[in-house]
Amino acid sequence: MTSPHTVEHTVLxxxxxxxxxxxxxxxxxxxxxxxxxxxxxxxxxLAQLESDLGIRFDLRAFNAASTVDDVIALAA
Amino acid sequence: xxxxxxxREAVRDGRVPDAATRAVLGQVTDPAVLRQAGRTLAGLALDxxxxxxxxxxxxxxxxxxxxxQMLRATLIAAGMMPDIRPxxxxxxxxxxxxxxxxxxxxxxxxxxESYFLPPQWSPVDIEALxxxxxxxxxxxxxxxxxxxxxxxxxILLHTLPLPGTVRDAVISWRDRARLSRIWHQLNADLLAxxxxxxxxxxxxxxxxxxxxxxxxxxxxxxxxxxxxxxxxALAIIAxxxxxxxxxxxxxxxxxxxxxxxxTLWGGVVGEVGAxxxxxGGLYPGNCYRQLQNTVTMLREQGVVLVLASKNDAELVERTxxxxxxxxxxxxxxxxxxxxxxxxxxxxxxxxxSLGLAVGSFVFMDDSPFERGQVAAELPDIAxxxxxxxxxxxxxxxxQHGWFDVLDLTETDKKRPELYRTKARRADFSxxxxxxxxxxxxxxxxxxxxxxxxxxVARIAQLASRTNQFNLTGVRYDExxxxxxxASPDHLVASFSVRDRFGDEGVVGAVWVDCGPEVWAVTNLxxxxxxxxxDVEIAVAAWLVAKAHTAGASxxxxxxxxxxxNGVAADFWTRAGFAxxxxxxxxxxxxxxxxxxxxxxxxxxRSEVNS
Numbered sequence: 001m002t003s004p005h006t007v008e009h010t011v012l013x014x015x016x017x018x019x020x021x022x023x024x025x026x027x028x029x030x031x032x033x034x035x036x037x038x039x040x041x042x043x044x045x046l047a048q049l050e051s052d053l054g055i056r057f058d059l060r061a062f063n064a065a066s067t068v069d070d071v072i073a074l075a076a
Numbered sequence: 077x078x079x080x081x082x083x084r085e086a087v088r089d090g091r092v093p094d095a096a097t098r099a100v101l102g103q104v105t106d107p108a109v110l111r112q113a114g115r116t117l118a119g120l121a122l123d124x125x126x127x128x129x130x131x132x133x134x135x136x137x138x139x140x141x142x143x144x145q146m147l148r149a150t151l152i153a154a155g156m157m158p159d160i161r162p163x164x165x166x167x168x169x170x171x172x173x174x175x176x177x178x179x180x181x182x183x184x185x186x187x188x189e190s191y192f193l194p195p196q197w198s199p200v201d202i203e204a205l206x207x208x209x210x211x212x213x214x215x216x217x218x219x220x221x222x223x224x225x226x227x228x229x230x231i232l233l234h235t236l237p238l239p240g241t242v243r244d245a246v247i248s249w250r251d252r253a254r255l256s257r258i259w260h261q262l263n264a265d266l267l268a269x270x271x272x273x274x275x276x277x278x279x280x281x282x283x284x285x286x287x288x289x290x291x292x293x294x295x296x297x298x299x300x301x302x303x304x305x306x307x308x309a310l311a312i313i314a315x316x317x318x319x320x321x322x323x324x325x326x327x328x329x330x331x332x333x334x335x336x337x338x339t340l341w342g343g344v345v346g347e348v349g350a351x352x353x354x355x356g357g358l359y360p361g362n363c364y365r366q367l368q369n370t371v372t373m374l375r376e377q378g379v380v381l382v383l384a385s386k387n388d389a390e391l392v393e394r395t396x397x398x399x400x401x402x403x404x405x406x407x408x409x410x411x412x413x414x415x416x417x418x419x420x421x422x423x424x425x426x427x428x429s430l431g432l433a434v435g436s437f438v439f440m441d442d443s444p445f446e447r448g449q450v451a452a453e454l455p456d457i458a459x460x461x462x463x464x465x466x467x468x469x470x471x472x473x474x475q476h477g478w479f480d481v482l483d484l485t486e487t488d489k490k491r492p493e494l495y496r497t498k499a500r501r502a503d504f505s506x507x508x509x510x511x512x513x514x515x516x517x518x519x520x521x522x523x524x525x526x527x528x529x530x531x532v533a534r535i536a537q538l539a540s541r542t543n544q545f546n547l548t549g550v551r552y553d554e555x556x557x558x559x560x561x562a563s564p565d566h567l568v569a570s571f572s573v574r575d576r577f578g579d580e581g582v583v584g585a586v587w588v589d590c591g592p593e594v595w596a597v598t599n600l601x602x603x604x605x606x607x608x609x610d611v612e613i614a615v616a617a618w619l620v621a622k623a624h625t626a627g628a629s630x631x632x633x634x635x636x637x638x639x640x641n642g643v644a645a646d647f648w649t650r651a652g653f654a655x656x657x658x659x660x661x662x663x664x665x666x667x668x669x670x671x672x673x674x675x676x677x678x679x680x681r682s683e684v685n686s
Contacts, residue, residue, distance in 0.1 A: 017112070043301050044111070044142065051108035051307075059296040 007053065011072045014048045030068035049075055079104065080112055087119045092126050093152070095455040102153035102476075107146060107307035110314070114145030117152050127157035128325045132317070133177030133229070135163040136186035139302040143186060146307075146314040154318050155327055173219040175226035182324055183223075183231045184317050188304035189239060191216075192262060199246045206258040213265050217272065224275050230482075232320050234281040234313065235263040237292050277482070279316040285309060319477035329458060329478045330491070331432060332374060333423055335441035336385040336392060336414075339462040339469075340368055340404065345395055346387055346544040346604060346640060356401030363466035368403035370470045375408060378488030379479050380495045382411045382426045384439065386446075386608060388544070388642050389414040410495035416643050418608060419446050420453030420514075430495050438478045440469075443605075444577045445518075452514045515609060515675040518575040522614045522678045527561035527568040527585075535570050535585040538601050543640045545584075545602040545612065547633070547647065552587055552599065565590055567622075571615055573606050580605060584615060588623075595623040595666070596632040600647075607643060610673040616651035617672035618680070624666040633662045 012023040019026075019035040035041075046062055049055070053075055065071045077085075079100050086093040093101065104110055122129070130151060134140055140162050151158040161180065163171040168191070170176075177183055192212045197205050223231060238259040246252045269276045285292050290308040297303040305313065322328055337344045341364045342354025354361040355368075375381055381404070385392060392414045396406045406412065411429060413422035419441070427434045435456035441447050442462040451459055460472050481488060527535055536554035539546075552560070552568075560566035571584035584602035588595050597619070602612055623631045633648040635641075649655070651670050653662035664670075672678065 017115075039301060040141075043297060043303070047142070047297075047307055048108055048112070051106070059300055063300075 007075050008072050010052050011049065011068065011075055014045055014052060015068060015071065018045050026068050032066055032068065080109060083113050084116050087116050092120060092124045096451065098153045098155065101149060105311065107311040110149045110311055111142040111145040111307065114149035117148050122157060122159055124157055127152065127155055128327055129159065130156045130321050130325050131159040131161065131180040132321065133161045133163060133180045133183045134186065135168055135171050135183055137168045137191040138186060138188045138304045139165065140186065141301065141303045142307060143310045143314065146310050147317060150314040150318040151321055154322050156321060156325060169219055173222040175223045177229065179227055180229050182321060183229055185231060185233050186313065187234065187236055189236055189242065199251065202251045202254045209258055209262050213262060220276065224273055228275065230275045230277055230324065232317060233266055233269065233276065233278045235266055237282050237285055239293060277320055281313060284312050284316065288312060319480050323480045323482050328480055329438045330436040331380045331382055331430065331438065332371065333382040333384045333426065333437055333439045334371065335446065335462065336383065336387060338442040339440055340364060342466065344604060345391060347541055350395040350399050353399065355399065360466050363469060365401055365403065367469045367473065370473060372403055372408065374479055375492050377484055378491040380430065380492050381409045383409045383414060384419050384422050385414045386416055386604065387414050388640065391640065410492055416608060418449060420450045423450060423454060423457065440473065448577065449514050452517065512675065518675065520573065520575045520609055520676045522611055522676050523572040524569050524618050524678065524680050527557065527570055531570045531582060532558045532561060534582045535568060538585050538603065542601040542603060544604045545607060545644045546638065546641050547644055548599045548636045549638045550599045560587060573611055586619060590626065593628060594630045594632050595628045597634065611676060612647055613651055613670065614672045614676040614678055617670035618678055620664060620666055620668060620670050628666045631664050631666050635660050
């Protein structure tokens with residue numbers, strides 16, 4: 001089972017790559033709307049996280065996520 | 077460092093990833109890695125040096141999604157720098173019919189079933205559905221005609237899977253069969269477009285998806301983002317598009333260079349003889365026979381064949397000509413490089429004699445050493461592994477599409493014969509320099525050890541099985557070997573070799589009659605697996621030093637030709653030994669230093685003989 005620390009690290013790594021920012025910035029400012037979080041980037045994040053973590057998201061819940069912490073909670 | 081880190085580092089430094097990195101990327105099938113690599117590679121300038129430019133318009137009946145990134149990664153891996161121009165969303169027909177992409181190298185179309193199916197249809201009137209699909213195909217063909225009138229760009233299409241969500245909504249078995257027939261007819265009509273215009277190409281996505289057992293669709297992404305293809309399916313589409321683009325821009329390979337032993341047949345012909353080879357009949361011989369059949373098919377389509385084998389040329393010639401199961405006879409090869417020289421040098425010489433760049437070569441070999449040596453010396457050669465189960469060899473050879481051409485010409489069909497004539501004039505007898513840098517990078521270690529009860533059986537086995545590097549042909553059995561190893565007047569030693577590719581284990585042995593003055597080597601054998609690295613010279617250096625330490629003044633070597641051991645004929649003279657009046661006997665002062673190659677380190681093993 002993936003540990004919570006690994007999940008957080010993976011989510012921050014994937015989101016920082018897709019949103020062209022850093023993990024530190026995402027921690028300091030976790031609201032996704034502050035970045036280029038659109039339908040394309042969110043789907044890319046979904047595919048990448050599912051691949052890296054071996055999980056399947058409910059797309060409705062994933063779309064409702066508005067912060068990095070929401071995404072981490074969904075992936076955990 | 078993983079492939080993504082390597083790609084990121086290159087892009088960060090403003091460099092195109094090197095050939096080795098691109099070769100690794102070309103093997104990636106994980107769509108998540110491809111899309112990340114593609115996103116990173118978008119940072120490269122379009123005029124990046126060293127890659128062949130290709131412009132690709134992408135028009136889709138749906139969202140293009142991550143296809144652009146995957147396509148970029150796949151094309152760059154294959155040596156192209158793509159300028160990808162995505163079409164406008166929901167404007168497929170207008171963009172295609174007006175050829176708004178202008179003159180690009182190709183148009184890659186992403187089609188989905190919604191384009192050919194009505195928004196709603198009745199499952200109790202399958203005939204009406206068939207008429208609708210037929211009409212849509214007629215309309216599509218007229219849009220294509222309009223595009224072809226306005227632009228000379230080639231349009232790449234694909235067949236379409238019929239989603240289970242559509243098929244299984246029809247509950248009557250008879251009607252479901254009719255629906256599938258309609259769909260197969262649609263796909264047949266799409267494939268038939270290649271005869272409608274030479275500027276249309278079609279690949280069979282349906283069979284590619286089935287072959288790789290890839291789930292074609294993620295229903296969530298389809299419904300949410302109008303993405304009818306899963307990432308896995310998009311990776312397949314990108315790969316097929318890469319094959320087409322490769323042929324389109326002239327990056328297809330023309331030459332297939334093949335190893336023989338354990339590649340085109342099972343076994344080492346110099347060891348087991350022609351009659352002992354695995355070829356034809358049941359498994360695994362049938363795998364090698366099938367590989368030869370497939371190679372023959374490639375040759376018929378214009379692929380030039382080169383033989384690259386470390387073997388005695390005469391034995392190979394005879395086996396190719398006379399073995400009843402051989403499909404590839406000597407004349408099938410435009411050049412035959414059968415000798416004991418390094419393969420990279422042989423392939424470079426073959427390229428020069430054929431007048432072709434090494435970048436047009438694909439090289440297939442079972443040995444990681446040979447593949448590594450060629451990759452290090454000639455990075456532009458595409459390398460295929462024939463290691464492991466030979467059942468996979470045919471797929472390994474054909475699945476990448478290295479030799480794809482857009483259309484076969486009469487010249488293509490005659491090419492192997494043209495090149496064979498050309499190569500006949502070339503002189504392959506020239507000797508080639510050692511790729512010393514490569515050998516140094518290997519970190520080869522020679523581990524000599526006096527025979528122990530644990531190694532006697534392996535040493536005797538080497539004596540019985542080694543034919544090529546076998547100096548005198550004397551095959552000491554296990555009992556004699558054990559007896560000599562315990563005798564103070566004899567020496568039996570084994571030689572192990574390891575390098576960065578791994579440990580080869582015990583690959584050689586020597587039997588010595590140790591007189592007070594003269595150490596006489598009665599036989600020395602070495603597996604052909606390690607030839608070409610000068611391991612034998614390091615063995616001689618170790619042996620002479622050991623004789624000197626023991627107080628002997630002379631080391632005496634013998635060579636008795638057997639008809640198969642030509643590779644070892646000059647071993648003693650290469651090690652500095654001088655001929656004597658007696659035929660086949662050579663001598664060296666034990667105080668001499670044999671110049672051991674500096675790329676081999678020697679560490680003597682002392683094992684407990686309990």
